[in-house]
């Protein structure tokens with residue numbers, strides 16, 4: 001990872017991506033929690049560009065692009081493979097933030 005991405009460690013990479021996500025205007029990344037026992041990662045974000053136009057309009061989560069993108073980001077940043085991402089909470093259905101949980105498919 002270090003050679004490919006030019007970062008010294010995971011923390012440095014995550015901090016850089018936090019800034020990058022904001023710079024793109026995509027989202028504000030609040031936290032990344034890694035549960036090693038459950039092999040699960042939880043990400044909290046707010047101001048997602050996908051959910052902003054639809055606040056409280058839908059019954060289901062709406063951040064499909066971001067789900068896929070951050071799933072790939074977590075696979076690289078935390079060196080995990082074949083994750084599946086579930087959006088548990090979403091600003092698009094009236095929650096205060098979007099919450100994504102990722103688990104290995106197998």
Ligand SMILES: [Zn+2]
Nearest residue numbers: 051063090098
């Ligand atoms: Zn969302």
